[in-house]
Amino acid sequence: DADVTQTPRNRITKTGKRIMLECSQTKGHDRMYWYRQDPGLGLRLIYYSFDVKDINKGEISDGYSVSRQAQAKFSLSLESAIPNQTALYFCATSVAGPTHNEQFFGPGTRLTVL
Amino acid sequence: GQNIDQPTEMTATEGAIVQINCTYQTSGFNGLFWYQQHAGEAPTFLSYNVLDGLEEKGRFSSFLSRSKGYSYLLLKELQMKDSASYLCALIGTNAGKSTFGDGTTLTVKP
Numbered sequence: 001d002a003d004v005t006q007t008p009r010n011r012i013t014k015t016g017k018r019i020m021l022e023c024s025q026t027k028g029h030d031r032m033y034w035y036r037q038d039p040g041l042g043l044r045l046i047y048y049s050f051d052v053k054d055i056n057k058g059e060i061s062d063g064y065s066v067s068r069q070a071q072a073k074f075s076l077s078l079e080s081a082i083p084n085q086t087a088l089y090f091c092a093t094s095v096a097g098p099t100h101n102e103q104f105f106g107p108g109t110r111l112t113v114l
Numbered sequence: 115g116q117n118i119d120q121p122t123e124m125t126a127t128e129g130a131i132v133q134i135n136c137t138y139q140t141s142g143f144n145g146l147f148w149y150q151q152h153a154g155e156a157p158t159f160l161s162y163n164v165l166d167g168l169e170e171k172g173r174f175s176s177f178l179s180r181s182k183g184y185s186y187l188l189l190k191e192l193q194m195k196d197s198a199s200y201l202c203a204l205i206g207t208n209a210g211k212s213t214f215g216d217g218t219t220l221t222v223k224p
Contacts (some may be wrong), residue, residue, distance in 0.1 A: 014155035033212075040122075042201055042214035043157070058211075090156060101205070102147060103212065 003027070006091050006106040014114050019078040021109050023091030031094045032074040033103065034058075034066060036087040043090065049074055050096065081113040118215035120202055122179045125221045130192050136185045136202035148176050148187045149201040151217065157201055160187070189220075197222045 004025045013019055023032065030051050033044040035058075045058030047066040056098060063085060065077045078085055088110050090104040117139045126132040136146075149157035161169055163178035163185065175188040187200055194212045199217040206213065 035214075040216070042118075042216040043203075043209065043212075045213070048211060056211075059213075088154075102159040102162060103157075105158070107156055108154075 002102075004091060004093055004104055004106040006089075006109050008109060009107065010110045012112045013081055013094065015080075015082055017081050019111065021076045021078075021089055021091075021111070023076070023106055025072050025091075025093045025104075025106075027093055027104060028071075029093035029104070030071065030096045031101070032068065033092040033094075034064075034074065035090045035092065036060065037090060038087050042084075046076065056091050061084045071107045078111075078113075081111075083113045086111060086113045118202055118204065118213060120200075120215045120218045122216070123219045123221070125223060126189075126192055128192055128194060128224050131188065131190050132192060132220065134187045134189070134200050134220065136187070136215060138183050138185075138202075138215075139206060140183075140204060140206075142207045144205040144207060145205045146176075146178055146185050147203045147205065147212070148174075148185075148201065149214075151199045151201060153198070160200075161175055192222050194222050194224070203224065 007022045025051050026111040033048040034046040044060050049068045067075050087109050090108050094101040094103045119137045148160040151157040161176040169178045173190045178185045199219045201217045202215040203212045
């Protein structure tokens with residue numbers, strides 16, 4: 001089945017370490033997104049990409065960077081992890097177009113920064 | 115901005131009907147989505163409204179009134195498995211970029 005996958009699913013790291021979270025999709029969607037979710041809160045957009053050459057900041061991009069290596073791959077990096085980046089991270093994809101472009105989410109990566 | 119407000123928690127009884135409200139303040143948007151999210155899992159798409167009115171999809175319906183800045187999700191014949199968080203999200207005029215509310219945690223009791 002066409003799917004959105006994320007690796008790793010869980011990660012514990014220390015303050016100051018560089019971390020990369022990876023997302024792959026077999027849906028053939030052009031658009032990809034990275035969100036973080038904190039307990040009891042909704043999803044906040046970190047970065048999004050509408051195609052391979054397009055990268056855009058979301059509402060909380062500070063401390064993060066991304067790379068769109070191919071249509072199917074979108075990775076998120078934390079250059080120097082800090083404890084308040086402890087969260088559940090979701091990758092999502094959608095088709096292009098002005099309407100009815102619901103997002104399909106990966107299973108999430110639970111990141112803990114000590 | 116696109117401030118989105120939802121009740122934090124709701125409780126309902128198995129077999130009953132529940133309405134989850136979402137209000138927003140925004141200068142413009144292309145559509146409004148509802149997603150379901152079980153604890154620790156990924157959100158999954160439930161419904162989408164572009165025009166004012168009711169969209170029905172089995173036990174789930176969603177309503178939008180753009181003039182009132184208001185949407186609701188209606189769940190009928192509640193089942194225990196409907197216990198989850200329900201997220202309201204707006205697709206901005208920069209289509210594809212979504213803003214999510216904090217979600218409403220619904221608990222269905224026997």
